[in-house]
Amino acid sequence: xxxxRRGRDISxxxxxxxxxxxxxxxxxxxxxxxVVFFIxxxxxxxxxxxxxxVFERTMFWMEPGFTLFAYENFFTSARAENYVxxxxxxxxxxxxxxxxxxxxxxFVRRRVAQAAxxxxxxxxxxxxxxxxxxxxxxxxxVLGRNGVLNxxxxxxxxxxxxxxxxxxxxxxxxxxxxxxFLPFMIFAGFLALEAVQNYxxxxxxxxxxxxxxxxxxIIIPLAAPGIFAGSVFIFVNAxxxxxxxxxxxxPGAVNAGLIANQAIVALxxxxxxxxxxxMILTLVLLLYIGHRLFDLTKVLExxx
Amino acid sequence: xxxxxxxxxxIRLKWLYLLGVVFALMCPVFYTIYISFNEHGFGARIxxxxxxxxxxxxxxxxxxxxxxxTLYLAISAVATTIPMALLSAKFYKxxxxxxxxxxxxxxxxxxxxxxxxxxxLVFFKNLSGFFTFLSEVLGIGWxxxxxxLGFLTALIGQIIYTHPYAFVVILITMSRYRTQxxxxxxxxGASAWQAFWQVEFPQIRVGVFxxxxxxxxxxxxxxxxxxLLKGGFDTFSNVLVAQMLNIGMSGESYAMAGIMSIVSxxxxxxxLIYTFLRAEHIQRKARAMAEPVMSE
Numbered sequence: 001x002x003x004x005r006r007g008r009d010i011s012x013x014x015x016x017x018x019x020x021x022x023x024x025x026x027x028x029x030x031x032x033x034x035v036v037f038f039i040x041x042x043x044x045x046x047x048x049x050x051x052x053x054v055f056e057r058t059m060f061w062m063e064p065g066f067t068l069f070a071y072e073n074f075f076t077s078a079r080a081e082n083y084v085x086x087x088x089x090x091x092x093x094x095x096x097x098x099x100x101x102x103x104x105x106x107f108v109r110r111r112v113a114q115a116a117x118x119x120x121x122x123x124x125x126x127x128x129x130x131x132x133x134x135x136x137x138x139x140x141x142v143l144g145r146n147g148v149l150n151x152x153x154x155x156x157x158x159x160x161x162x163x164x165x166x167x168x169x170x171x172x173x174x175x176x177x178x179x180x181f182l183p184f185m186i187f188a189g190f191l192a193l194e195a196v197q198n199y200x201x202x203x204x205x206x207x208x209x210x211x212x213x214x215x216x217x218i219i220i221p222l223a224a225p226g227i228f229a230g231s232v233f234i235f236v237n238a239x240x241x242x243x244x245x246x247x248x249x250x251p252g253a254v255n256a257g258l259i260a261n262q263a264i265v266a267l268x269x270x271x272x273x274x275x276x277x278x279m280i281l282t283l284v285l286l287l288y289i290g291h292r293l294f295d296l297t298k299v300l301e302x303x304x
Numbered sequence: 305x306x307x308x309x310x311x312x313x314x315i316r317l318k319w320l321y322l323l324g325v326v327f328a329l330m331c332p333v334f335y336t337i338y339i340s341f342n343e344h345g346f347g348a349r350i351x352x353x354x355x356x357x358x359x360x361x362x363x364x365x366x367x368x369x370x371x372x373x374t375l376y377l378a379i380s381a382v383a384t385t386i387p388m389a390l391l392s393a394k395f396y397k398x399x400x401x402x403x404x405x406x407x408x409x410x411x412x413x414x415x416x417x418x419x420x421x422x423x424x425l426v427f428f429k430n431l432s433g434f435f436t437f438l439s440e441v442l443g444i445g446w447x448x449x450x451x452x453l454g455f456l457t458a459l460i461g462q463i464i465y466t467h468p469y470a471f472v473v474i475l476i477t478m479s480r481y482r483t484q485x486x487x488x489x490x491x492x493g494a495s496a497w498q499a500f501w502q503v504e505f506p507q508i509r510v511g512v513f514x515x516x517x518x519x520x521x522x523x524x525x526x527x528x529x530x531x532l533l534k535g536g537f538d539t540f541s542n543v544l545v546a547q548m549l550n551i552g553m554s555g556e557s558y559a560m561a562g563i564m565s566i567v568s569x570x571x572x573x574x575x576l577i578y579t580f581l582r583a584e585h586i587q588r589k590a591r592a593m594a595e596p597v598m599s600e
Binding site: 027030031032033034035037038039041042043044045046048049052061100101103104107108111115119120122123124125126127129130131132133134135137138139140141142146148179182183232233236237239240241242243246247256257258260261264269272273275276279280283287297 | 315318321322325326328329330331332333335336339346347388389391392394395398402403405406408409411412413414415416417418419422423424425426427429430460463464467496518521522524525527528532541544545548549553557561564565568569571572573576579580583587
């Protein structure tokens with residue numbers, strides 16, 4: 001037994017290919033493939049975005065140099081204003097998603113039998129797994145002038161004229177963002193609450209804690225990492241997904257993603273990279289603040 | 305202790321709210337499918353059921369080619385993303401720098417599609433230029449054309465997009481696996497691969513197959529990154545986007561949206577049903593084994 005170590009008879013001579021492909025050879029390094037891949041094709045392009053944003057624009061491409069023209073172009077035009085507006089819309093979308101989605105996460109965690117909790121949460125996988133494109137596109141026949149919602153409200157007698165403010169407007173964009181990203185708030189909230197031991201809820205129930213106090217003083221602080229992660233996800237994606245304002249926003253509706261897209265179509269690559277840089281910096285700043293305040297690793301506690 | 309049955313209406317109302325939200329999220333999709341079967345399209349007062357729009361879509365050679373490309377891309381994405389997600393999950397378990405590793409693996413979730421697509425587009429254009437330069441300097445012809453926009457770049461974009469989802473699903477399944485079983489297998493003389501394939505994999509198989517389904521669906525549905533990185537071919541989603549933006553919402557657009565939704569629902573529905581049935585089966589088996597032996 002002493003000569004058997006880690007499943008291999010070490011007294012037996014090993015051939016070269018066993019050395020090469022064995023556990024101390026390439027097999028050890030194979031686990032680094034995802035890390036290398038993500039550094040090469042995700043981290044590096046994201047970091048290089050900052051470098052390309054200060055390159056000089058040429059007719060169809062860009063050339064190495066140092067100029068802040070793209071940033072000047074961004075901050076001194078309507079694009080900066082549009083960026084701020086898209087931040088505002090995205091913040092509203094994240095807040096509405098929290099208001100609608102988080103109570104569901106709390107309900108499932110607290111009131112549904114332990115064995116059935118994951119199955120109930122899985123109900124929200126189905127809408128999430130249907131193409132974002134289709135879900136956003138499908139809002140048009142629902143929210144439109146002759147759409148289902150207007151017809152229903154007219155038939156019931158709540159309105160007499162079709163509402164036009166719910167499509168091709170900022171409200172339409174917020175509705176589209178909420179419909180697209182709501183499941184994320186439920187998943188992140190539930191995941192964070194899953195890390196909270198049941199006895200905490202039981203003790204607070206036994207002590208007769210009121211619903212509002214329980215929510216404000218116990219649930220919110222404990223689920224803060226999940227709420228924050230879900231909110232940042234919705235906020236950033238609502239700012240960056242060009243599809244929603246393009247399909248539901250009507251003329252003039254833009255967000256950061258659409259501004260970057262328009263810059264690429266206009267072959268202004270440094271500008272597109274400057275917008276991407278601003279977007280990435282916004283994201284990094286938000287995640288840093290969130291991590292310092294709430295320790296975002298807690299969200300992954302149940303699965304680690 | 306809170307009593308779920310003290311006021312059953314409170315619970316019923318909460319369930320109603322939950323199901324109402326699921327219904328609200330699904331309603332537009334179902335309505336789109338409903339319209340796609342109407343001969344007169346959207347907005348018509350009369351409804352005549354027809355498969356004609358689907359026949360037109362599936363008879364269009366351009367669309368059939370785009371479906372083929374979408375399938376190739378989805379199969380390649382599954383074939384590369386799932387082994388990578390498995391490796392990532394294994395690496396995560398043994399890593400001492402878990403926070404940094406998770407941050408790297410999960411960050412793509414937080415970068416919007418258009419921003420990531422734009423960055424990768426410029427990255428690949430630069431990389432392609434670099435390889436062309438390298439091929440000229442070194443006189444090695446086969447280096448030319450590497451990372452030109454095309455299938456490979458679209459695939460890389462999709463791997464980055466789908467990997468975090470597959471990683472999380474596999475990690476959740478792996479969290480229920482006891483590593484002592486691997487240690488026991490190794491102590492019995494199994495190699496690392498044998499311990500994984502014969503002991504660990506059968507227990508995480510459900511998670512791996514579920515993530516295969518998720519990656520297929522995500523890849524099938526992805527439009528933004530692929531649109532920017534695909535080069536000269538079109539996927540089904542890209543054709544739909546182009547049609548919606550250039551022609552508007554026609555009967556064909558509804559049928560295309562219908563196809564995408566129906567395929568997604570069938571795949572995900574099957575996974576969910578299989579998962580539920582398997583969980584039931586395991587519970588039943590565990591209950592049967594736990595039953596005490598009755599003395600005669």
